[in-house]
Amino acid sequence: MPASYIWHLPYGGGLPAFVGRPTNAEAIEAVIREQLALEAGVSENPAPTITVDAEPNGQTYATIRYVDAATGQTETLSMPVGQ
Incomplete structure (x- = not known):
């Protein structure tokens, strides 16, 4: 989802769209x-x-390895997701 990274609007997965909503871990993981x-x-x-x-x-919170x-x-x- 574009416009997720203020300094490069076409870049980003769209995690800010999850702010203010109930946590949906599966959806957040899928976006990441x-x-x-x-x-x-990333290999x-x-x-x-x-x-x-x-x-x-x-x-x-999201942890990525x-x-x-x-x-x-x-x-x-x-x-943290959404901050």
Whole structure:
């Protein structure tokens, strides 16, 4: 979904669309997985792992583990969704 990244409007998966809605972990994971598939720097094998967790305070976090296509190193990103 375009307009997700303010400095490059055509770029982005559309996670801001989930702000203010009940957490739908499967939908958030699907958006992240789709966007990762477009990234040349993310190895397809092994496939990235994505975990989406909803906290009791209403905040949702995504954790992404992937292999960097250039270095072969496993990378982990963890971030709030919608902030």
